[in-house]
Amino acid sequence: MAEELEIKELADVVVRFSGDSGDGMQLAGNIFSTVSATVGNSISTFPDYPADIRAPQGSLTGVSGFQVHIGAGQVYTPGDLCDVLVAMNAAALKTQYRYAKPNAAIIIDTDSFGPKDLEKAAFKTADPLAEMGIDSDRVIACPISQMVKDCLADSGMDVKAVMKCRNMFALGLVCWLFSRDLDVAFNFLREKFAKKPAIAEANIKVIQAGYDYGHNTHSSATNVCRIESKVKTPGRYMDITGNKATAYGFIAAAEKAGLKLYLGSYPITPATDVLHELSKHKSLGVTTVQCEDEIAGCASSVGASFAGALAVTSTSGPGICLKSEAMNLAVIMELPLVVLDVQRGGPATGLPTKSEQTDLLQVLFGRNGESPMPVMAATSPTDCFDSAYMACKIALEHMTPVVLLTDAYIANGSGAIKLPNLAEYPAINPPYVPEELRGEWTPYMRQAENGVRYWAVPGREGFTHILGGLEKDNKTGAISTDPENHDLMTRLRQEKIQNIPVPDVEVLGDKDDAELLIVGFGGTYGHLHAAMDEMRAEGKKVALAHFKYINPLPKNTAEVLKKYPKVLVAEQNMGQFAAYLRMKIDGFVPCQFNQVKGQPFVVKEVVEAAKAVLSK
Amino acid sequence: MNTTDINAKTNAEAGGACFKASDFKKGQPRWCPGCGDHFFLASLHKAMAEIGVPPHKTAVISGIGCSSRLPHYMATYGMNTIHGRAAAIATGVKVANPDLTVWQVSGDGDGLAIGGNHFIHANRRNINIKMILLNNRIYGLTKGQYSPTSPRGFVSKSSPYGTVEDPFRPAELCFGARGHFFARAVATDAKGTVEILKAAHDHKGAAVCEILQNCVIFNDGTHESVYSKEGRAKNAIYLEHGKPMIFGENNEYGLMQEGFGIKVVKIGENGITVDDLLVHDAHCEDNTLQLKLAMMEGPDFPVALGVIRDVAAPTYDDAVTAQIEEVKAKKPYHSFAELLETNDIWEVK
Numbered sequence: 001m002a003e004e005l006e007i008k009e010l011a012d013v014v015v016r017f018s019g020d021s022g023d024g025m026q027l028a029g030n031i032f033s034t035v036s037a038t039v040g041n042s043i044s045t046f047p048d049y050p051a052d053i054r055a056p057q058g059s060l061t062g063v064s065g066f067q068v069h070i071g072a073g074q075v076y077t078p079g080d081l082c083d084v085l086v087a088m089n090a091a092a093l094k095t096q097y098r099y100a101k102p103n104a105a106i107i108i109d110t111d112s113f114g115p116k117d118l119e120k121a122a123f124k125t126a127d128p129l130a131e132m133g134i135d136s137d138r139v140i141a142c143p144i145s146q147m148v149k150d151c152l153a154d155s156g157m158d159v160k161a162v163m164k165c166r167n168m169f170a171l172g173l174v175c176w177l178f179s180r181d182l183d184v185a186f187n188f189l190r191e192k193f194a195k196k197p198a199i200a201e202a203n204i205k206v207i208q209a210g211y212d213y214g215h216n217t218h219s220s221a222t223n224v225c226r227i228e229s230k231v232k233t234p235g236r237y238m239d240i241t242g243n244k245a246t247a248y249g250f251i252a253a254a255e256k257a258g259l260k261l262y263l264g265s266y267p268i269t270p271a272t273d274v275l276h277e278l279s280k281h282k283s284l285g286v287t288t289v290q291c292e293d294e295i296a297g298c299a300s301s302v303g304a305s306f307a308g309a310l311a312v313t314s315t316s317g318p319g320i321c322l323k324s325e326a327m328n329l330a331v332i333m334e335l336p337l338v339v340l341d342v343q344r345g346g347p348a349t350g351l352p353t354k355s356e357q358t359d360l361l362q363v364l365f366g367r368n369g370e371s372p373m374p375v376m377a378a379t380s381p382t383d384c385f386d387s388a389y390m391a392c393k394i395a396l397e398h399m400t401p402v403v404l405l406t407d408a409y410i411a412n413g414s415g416a417i418k419l420p421n422l423a424e425y426p427a428i429n430p431p432y433v434p435e436e437l438r439g440e441w442t443p444y445m446r447q448a449e450n451g452v453r454y455w456a457v458p459g460r461e462g463f464t465h466i467l468g469g470l471e472k473d474n475k476t477g478a479i480s481t482d483p484e485n486h487d488l489m490t491r492l493r494q495e496k497i498q499n500i501p502v503p504d505v506e507v508l509g510d511k512d513d514a515e516l517l518i519v520g521f522g523g524t525y526g527h528l529h530a531a532m533d534e535m536r537a538e539g540k541k542v543a544l545a546h547f548k549y550i551n552p553l554p555k556n557t558a559e560v561l562k563k564y565p566k567v568l569v570a571e572q573n574m575g576q577f578a579a580y581l582r583m584k585i586d587g588f589v590p591c592q593f594n595q596v597k598g599q600p601f602v603v604k605e606v607v608e609a610a611k612a613v614l615s616k
Numbered sequence: 617m618n619t620t621d622i623n624a625k626t627n628a629e630a631g632g633a634c635f636k637a638s639d640f641k642k643g644q645p646r647w648c649p650g651c652g653d654h655f656f657l658a659s660l661h662k663a664m665a666e667i668g669v670p671p672h673k674t675a676v677i678s679g680i681g682c683s684s685r686l687p688h689y690m691a692t693y694g695m696n697t698i699h700g701r702a703a704a705i706a707t708g709v710k711v712a713n714p715d716l717t718v719w720q721v722s723g724d725g726d727g728l729a730i731g732g733n734h735f736i737h738a739n740r741r742n743i744n745i746k747m748i749l750l751n752n753r754i755y756g757l758t759k760g761q762y763s764p765t766s767p768r769g770f771v772s773k774s775s776p777y778g779t780v781e782d783p784f785r786p787a788e789l790c791f792g793a794r795g796h797f798f799a800r801a802v803a804t805d806a807k808g809t810v811e812i813l814k815a816a817h818d819h820k821g822a823a824v825c826e827i828l829q830n831c832v833i834f835n836d837g838t839h840e841s842v843y844s845k846e847g848r849a850k851n852a853i854y855l856e857h858g859k860p861m862i863f864g865e866n867n868e869y870g871l872m873q874e875g876f877g878i879k880v881v882k883i884g885e886n887g888i889t890v891d892d893l894l895v896h897d898a899h900c901e902d903n904t905l906q907l908k909l910a911m912m913e914g915p916d917f918p919v920a921l922g923v924i925r926d927v928a929a930p931t932y933d934d935a936v937t938a939q940i941e942e943v944k945a946k947k948p949y950h951s952f953a954e955l956l957e958t959n960d961i962w963e964v965k
């Protein structure tokens with residue numbers, strides 16, 4: 001143990017908090033990321049929770065993790081492997097150690113490594129560290145439970161309540177390791193438990209105890225580290241998860257468009273937090289209806305859209321299957337609607353809490369008839385805000401349902417967002433039917449410039465009309481089975497979507513002379529960016545084209561994809577985006593990197609795959 | 617008990633905006649000659665004129681099926697949507713735009729088979745939509761398969777040896793889903809139909825109107841005992857709130873309670889007078905007797921027509937609006953910019 005502390009400066013650090021799902025790992029992780037963000041570090045977080053609602057305590061299936069990546073410069077992902085692993089019990093050590101770097105510091109609560117704990121975690125010997133080949137020099141073994149009990153002995157709290165504070169001891173210890181300012185954590189807790197000040201103070205006491213423990217023991221396994229922010233964009237920031245950012249984007253778009261926001265939804269992991277978030281904000285006039293099923297979630301949204309609201313429905317893949325019919329109704333009626341698909345592992349119920357990009361072809365093509373629909377894919381937790389906003393803008397201005405894809409990883413992960421200033425966002429102008437068309441207007445009369453039909457909202461005199469799921473005559477709006485008319489209407493609907501203006505795809509990295517272009521879409525942006533950075537740091541010539549607008553594709557897509565000698569399309573499915581690009585771009589034959597593990601990419605593995613393509 | 621909708625003023629009360637049935641009429645219906653849909657449509661036009669809500673403040677939402685073509689013959693706003701989803705879509709219309717008077721029109725297949733889930737939940741929620749169930753006990757548009765209201769043993773193209781399942785009784789389903797309004801009319805009975813449609817409109821909340829109607833092609837005669845005026849005189853009872861339950865060609869019969877059941881009695885026999893008969897209470901919150909009335913069928917009992925249940929209850933759409941207003945008054949943030957400020961914010965300088 002050194003007398004004088006050596007303080008190291010680190011570029012970035014990854015901390016993984018793990019324990020029983022009831023151990024409050026997410027709260028500890030959240031506070032740590034907030035504390036770090038406050039000093040200007042960039043942050044990226046990822047919760048990894050079990051599918052079981054509450055598996056037996058101490059069991060392997062009940063382990064929940066929360067990973068926080070903080071950096072002096074920009075961090076793009078929650079990190080592949082962690083520098084510090086907090087394991088609150090034996091099962092957590094057993095299942096989470098594989099996410100630790102070879103030299104990572106391991107913090108364990110020795111009180112949760114008794115014979116029974118070891119048995120539940122399926123350890124064969126009484127020495128779990130040796131069994132797993134962990135060098136004890138790297139381990140901060142601390143009797144956390146006992147120390148928390150001692151710390152709160154005079155609090156008057158019962159044992160159960162006391163034990164709920166264990167996570168805060170671990171947090172205090174981690175804060176000491178990285179010289180974090182505890183005041184921010186204290187404020188966070190005082191606000192969170194504003195109605196239970198005694199709980200707040202107990203937690204604060206335990207954080208301080210954990211911090212002091214680290215200080216007093218100089219935690220021999222690691223040195224104290226600082227992560228000082230290098231790049232700072234001045235401004236006011238908050239931490240936001242993807243789901244919350246999506247909900248905020250919808251709220252912002254409704255306000256900008258001057259419309260009531262309506263959400264018809266049905267609870268489904270991992271999209272439910274959007275329903276939760278929007279349900280809170282009735283003071284903004286947000287209307288949420290928790291429907292009897294996914295079908296009604298979408299169908300009622302179509303009704304709300306007809307009635308003049310900004311209508312949104314939120315779900316995950318299995319819900320899309322059920323919503324497809326009503327989505328198609330919005331296609332033929334040409335009504336604005338945003339369908340949020342927070343993708344999870346499939347097929348069927350699949351891996352409800354895990355992340356994939358496997359719904360792409362479903363949302364593009366999974367409906368009967370010719371059913372063109374704009375598709376967007378948000379690229380990061382914070383980008384969910386902009387993407388949700390733009391999805392609403394496209395839906396409202398082009399009178400069409402729009403699918404917004406996110407995934408469990410970016411939906412639950414978080415990042416620091418600079419508070420959006422609504423004044424800086426583009427206006428949203430729905431094509432309300434102009435008064436001068438009274439008398440001659442019919443439902444499928446279109447604006448000349450973009451083929452968008454006008455919106456006549458019920459309640460307005462002089463514009464009564466009938467829409468429906470049957471094909472309509474282009475001129476009169478009456479039911480029509482005329483072959484020429486159906487062909488025309490099919491083409492008009494297709495052209496309308498294809499002509500929606502979307503921004504060009506940006507090429508990052510060595511855009512002029514890359515030997516390899518990495519291509520991705522949606523939530524893998526951070527990992528692909530980090531992989532590109534790593535390769536460029538090694539002197540390789542690599543660029544990244546990451547797509548957010550999938551249908552229609554940006555105008556420069558073909559030009560970008562054909563510009564570089566080698567292209568690698570990396571996605572978390574069996575090659576759906578690559579297949580789509582091959583269909584859209586004549587002669588485009590990329591290499592592919594496909595993983596369907598339910599987990600985010602590991603940067604190292606993307607780099608290996610990209611290097612293999614380069615050396616071919 | 618006040619079950620009157622704020623929109624339920626008569627034409628005169630509304631201050632002169634007088635409508636004729638033709639103001640709600642559009643196009644030329646394409647149903648088969650003699651189809652019950654024709655009769656119902658005419659009654660709906662008439663009822664809407666008498667109700668007096670202007671066409672542009674009225675939305676008629678249907679699903680798919682013969683009867684779901686109906687919005688095309690209305691000069692109101694409307695949607696002829698997808699099979700079974702009319703109640704769900706109408707729910708979105710009403711919640712998003714509570715100023716509209718919303719009518720949902722479905723057949724027995726659309727409303728009770730593929731749309732059964734939406735039917736029960738619209739009733740449970742008590743969303744203020746008028747739910748018309750045109751019951752001809754058959755799938756007509758797909759050319760003659762049994763429906764969820766076809767009786768056991770019913771022979772159809774999809775049940776050539778007779779069905780081996782029991783039907784839904786719409787009233788039972790409505791009551792089971794905690795519905796607060798149920799009325800029944802026969803399509804050919806314009807007066808009776810207009811009356812229940814007006815009552816449905818006046819009722820604030822989900823209001824189910826079962827219309828018994830014939831399908832001349834695939835299920836001719838299904839409601840034969842009550843389809844003609846003469847038949848109704850013999851085989852139906854018109855229930856009216858506050859009135860004793862009398863029926864029969866010469867008003868010679870009545871209904872009395874007996875134990876847990878209802879029995880048919882002849883007035884004047886065994887000393888029974890009108891004073892001994894059950895008096896209809898459509899506003900009674902306990903639906904036990906109302907359900908018994910709704911479930912009566914021939915030949916032993918008359919078929920109950922008219923408003924069988926009409927009980928006031930808070931509506932979903934009102935509650936949604938009220939909760940929004942309540943929270944608006946309580947919470948300090950009312951714009952997106954103010955919402956942002958409710959978060960933990962830090963400043964990077």
